[in-house]
Amino acid sequence: MSEIAAKPAVSAWTRRRLRLSRLVPYVLLQVLIVIACILVLRLVPPDDPDDYAVSEFSLHEDGATRSVTLPHFTASRYSLADPPLYTGAFTWRTSDARTAWSVYLPRFSNAVEVAVNGVVVLDSRRDDVANRPDRNTPQIAVIPSSLLRDGANQITVRLFVWGPLKGFLDTVYVGPDDSLRSAFETRALLFVTVPVVLSAWQSLLAVILAIMWLMRRREPVYGVLALGMLVGAVQAFVPPPVPPAPYPRLAAILLASAPIESALVVVFAVLFFGWRWPRFGLLIFAPGLTILLVGLFASQPLPRIVFLFLGVPTVGVCLMLLAIIVTRAVIKRQDAASFVFGCAVTIVLTCWFHDMLSVFDIIQNDRTFVTRLSYSAMLVAIGAGLTWRFARALNQVDSFAGQLVTRVREAEERLKASFAREEERARAAALANERTRLMRDLHDGLGGQLISIVALSERGNTGATITEAARAALKDLRLVIDSMDDIGGDLMLALGSWRERAAAQLRPHDIALDWRVTSPQGLPLHPELRPWHVIQIIRILDEAVTNAVKHASARHIKATIETLDGGPDGPYGVISIEDNGKGFALADNGEALTAGQAARGLRNMKSRAARCGAALDIGSGSTGTSVRLQLPQRFPDNDAASR
């Protein structure tokens, strides 16, 4: 479809051809269905026992008497008084007395009162089902044998007619009950039992659809169909009032049911096949409502007349609209649901035409109305359509779930890839940071010391100074390497190495390093501790020791490591270096007064401490110097102070 849409020049023609190629087979199939329907209606009427037919009657009507042959139509009339009276005769022999005899009327409209030899044996007005003109209810009655006389017997049939339909009396059969009964049973099955079954079906569908609609309010299609089914079911099960009706208003409402029901089915089809609702679409309910109003405010027979001339055509129009909607759906969607629905509509429409031709005497037959019966075809189709749709929805849910799983997997993979990329980038950034820091650290220590070695060598300076500078360079190199090691946040591990180096450094000067750790654990763990923190701390300690050796001429150095309770934020560590040297004087602002290297060293120590978030306290007097480094409870993430 998308390819066709991409070429608009070709599309119109192609689409038309495509539509035609779909329409033609469908229409041909519908024609076949129509032909099949007609054949079924023509060739398979219920078979009646012709041996016992009583066809020759004399009709007494409107004061005149004439002889007629059944089946016979009489004029439509609106009064029940003085109904047409058919009088006929049949022969009974006493030899027939072994079996019961019955009178069987396969079809009449609207009601009959049958009398044998002047005694009434059957009054169909008592039977609610028989009073429905749209059902072809047969009647049978056993003739009490006491009424029968040897030889000719008289049978009279009063035909009650309520307009606007014409009165109709099919051939009357009088004969042994066992010969007539089977024909009666066949008709009763077809025209009484099957409609009841269908109506039961319809009411079930109404319940199911109503539940569907209640659970899925946003799909009014089910609600509409449920309402239509409900109207049909009520119409089928509520007994129609016989004229003179005890509830004329109810009769009117029931008359309106058929057009309203068919209009609802059209609405259902429009919604089901996804059509846009036409602007004057609700007009389709106008005939039904008109009949309802007429029924409510006018007295019979006007509502019935209105029904015949407004309601019945409405049903036909609705069926034709249905046929059009479904045909378009079949062409467009090419799915099983619309196809089955379409065939069903064709069957109902054919039956409706058949009934119309029958009502208006255009074709002569025994006036069997089949629209109601064929309605079953549509019910089956609707049931099939809904089931199909339900199954398809389930499949869609399944495939949607499958797609979702695939999509999620894809997204996961993309995410994983991007995460890996991000990780790679972060790693590269960390590496670059580390490199920068390493460069800075090497520049701070090793670089300067090597340059100083070069300078000293160039001046021809030999001996202690160069050795000292070279040793300092080596020490710094080891410090940088050592600080790169993973110590898992335990500063004590770095201090352990430092102790060894400091002790080695002090040993030639014969200075003792007193190492005191107040708790076995040493210092609190800092998972956030980074190599550059370690380097700064070790350099501070190195500077303190170097100062003690070089400038204070100390003989004894004490390193104390303790952990103090810092309240809710946890404990913090303190590293103190104390010596017994001669100290150096400090100004009030904490800056050393001594010029030169020592002062610069002190400044350096302070700035290094600040970069690690540590507090540095330096106290100096004539009896010694103490450097107290109070570590933070949490080391800062970035080296902000250095930038």
Next chain:
Amino acid sequence: MTDQGETADTITILLVEDDAPTCWRLQDALVKAGYDVRTAGTLGEARNAQNDAAPRVLLTDLRLPDGHGIELIRETRRRFPDTEIMVISALGDEESVISAITVGATGYLLKDAFPTDIATTVRDLVAGHSPISASIARFIVRRTQVTAEPPPGPALNTARLTPREIDILWGIAKGFSYAEIASHLGLSRQTVPGHIKNIYRKLEVHTRSEAVFEAVQQGLIKL
């Protein structure tokens, strides 16, 4: 330091170092301490020197012009189990020192160590004390901790170390003295060097078959 003269009389040291100034420096320090020092600049010279007689102490650099000091250590360990072996290292970096330890070396000597320290270290070594630096101890104990990924650096089997030995290593790594470690762990101070010697022995992978055994023990190889 005071009695080195008496003990060093018969002690022979083979010093393998290709850098002449470094070699002189170490040799001077050791000779001054009274040791009998022979020197070799290459792996081949060292092997020749060992053909005559086994030295009491072998001090070797790892990077030699004609081979790697690790080979020399392994050979010496196999031929002369009584010889004490130590690595001479510029930086004392764990990478080279640990791999030397696994083939039989005991600790390392820094090339720039002060002469007195050099003599003291060798004296302690001969006396049966195995020196261990904080950084090496740190490297070993970090390996005893379980990690998801195999850590970088040389392979090291710490599976046979006892919890007590690991505690001692932790103490050394954190800069505690033997006395402090002994008091923390409730040991006698004299037993700590013995523990350290054991640690060295356990870290040593003697033969190929033992290496396989170790690998199986650690679950590296599935049989």
